[in-house]
Amino acid sequence: xxxxxxxxxxxxxxxxxxxxxxxxxxxxxxxxxxxxxxxxxxxxxxxxxxxxxxxxxxxxxxxxxxxxxxxxxxxxxxxxxxxxxxxxxxxxxxxxxxxxxxxxxxxxxxxxxxxxxxxxxxxxxxxxxxxxxxxxxxxxxxxxxxxxxxxxxxxxxxxxxxxxxxxxxxxxxxxxxxxxxxxxxxxxxxxxxxxxxxxxxxxxxxxxxxxxxxxxxxxxxxxxxxxxxxxxxxxxxxxxxxxxxxx
Numbered sequence: 001x002x003x004x005x006x007x008x009x010x011x012x013x014x015x016x017x018x019x020x021x022x023x024x025x026x027x028x029x030x031x032x033x034x035x036x037x038x039x040x041x042x043x044x045x046x047x048x049x050x051x052x053x054x055x056x057x058x059x060x061x062x063x064x065x066x067x068x069x070x071x072x073x074x075x076x077x078x079x080x081x082x083x084x085x086x087x088x089x090x091x092x093x094x095x096x097x098x099x100x101x102x103x104x105x106x107x108x109x110x111x112x113x114x115x116x117x118x119x120x121x122x123x124x125x126x127x128x129x130x131x132x133x134x135x136x137x138x139x140x141x142x143x144x145x146x147x148x149x150x151x152x153x154x155x156x157x158x159x160x161x162x163x164x165x166x167x168x169x170x171x172x173x174x175x176x177x178x179x180x181x182x183x184x185x186x187x188x189x190x191x192x193x194x195x196x197x198x199x200x201x202x203x204x205x206x207x208x209x210x211x212x213x214x215x216x217x218x219x220x221x222x223x224x225x226x227x228x229x230x231x232x233x234x235x236x237x238x239x240x241x242x243x244x245x246x247x
Contacts, residue, residue: 005029005057010039015059015209024060024190024205031055032120034127038229041148041155042216044209046189051114061205064188064195068175072199080165081172086243087136088173090236094125097132097144101158113158121157124148129229133170133239142166145174149232151215152184171198173239181234185211 003013005027018026026045030036032055040046040057049056073081080086098121102113124130129150135143143166145159154174159167175186187208188200216230 003027003029007031010035012040012043012045012057015044015205018059018061018205024058025056026059027057028054030057032116034120034123034129034229037120037124037148038129038150041150042212042230044205044212046155046157047117048112050112058189059205060190062191062202063205063208064191064200064202065208066171066175066186066188066195066198066200068178068183068186070199070201071172071175072197073172074197077165077168077172081169082244084165084169084243085137086142086166086169088169088239088241088243089134089136090239091125091131093134093141093144094130094132094146095122096141097134097146097160098122098158100141100144100160100162101146103160121146121148127229128231131232131236133174133236135166135169135243137163137166143170145170147187149236150230152178152182152233153187153212153215154178154183154185154232155187156189168198169243173243177236177238178234180238183232183234184215 006029013027015026018024032047045057045059047055048058098113098118102118121130130146130148132146133144134141142163143161145156145167147154147156159170161167188195191202
């Protein structure tokens with residue numbers, strides 16, 4: 001039976017108890033308060049659910065990750081970085097990015113990014129834990145991504161494009177800034193061919209959790225430090241500017 005988490009205290013089962021089918025489903029319940037989300041990410045857990053479901057918490061095995069220095073830039077993307085007319089910023093339009101990520105997409109009946117989720121991540125953004133990368137062309141927001149940054153890890157949540165390759169531009173600039181500043185890993189959560197084409201790969205959940213424990217500390221139940229924000233150890237400032245700067 002799937003464990004049900006009360007609103008307090010903040011406490012998760014071991015990720016080793018996650019289901020194999022569906023892969024990674026760990027628990028239901030709890031809340032989306034900052035202390036819950038921060039404790040979850042430190043443990044390799046994230047929320048993912050639909051409007052008609054309770055909050056569901058996941059930790060899939062394997063885990064798709066991107067090591068920033070391993071990002072692949074196909075020739076067509078390199079050309080678009082040089083000639084696409086894109087400008088990149090960070091944390092300039094967080095609410096707009098989450099709204100764009102939540103918008104209906106062609107071929108998809110709905111979105112998992114509910115108003116409740118957007119509000120929860122806006123709270124994380126307000127305390128400096130959640131961040132957005134925006135891609136602009138001719139003054140219009142055409143792509144971007146958002147996620148949670150803790151220490152050397154960026155936990156990616158969602159990305160969007162309104163023109164070809166705009167979200168890829170955001171990811172390339174993020175990876176470049178992390179590589180330059182000491183960032184170690186971008187969590188992509190679940191396998192997608194799109195991310196695999198850019199160099200992301202699957203690793204065992206045990207390996208992923210080992211990285212988190214090494215870089216963020218090993219959280220113990222009842223340890224209030226596991227609910228706090230650990231600032232990113234690298235700067236988002238270098239992301240800003242013409243996309244071609246990273247080529």
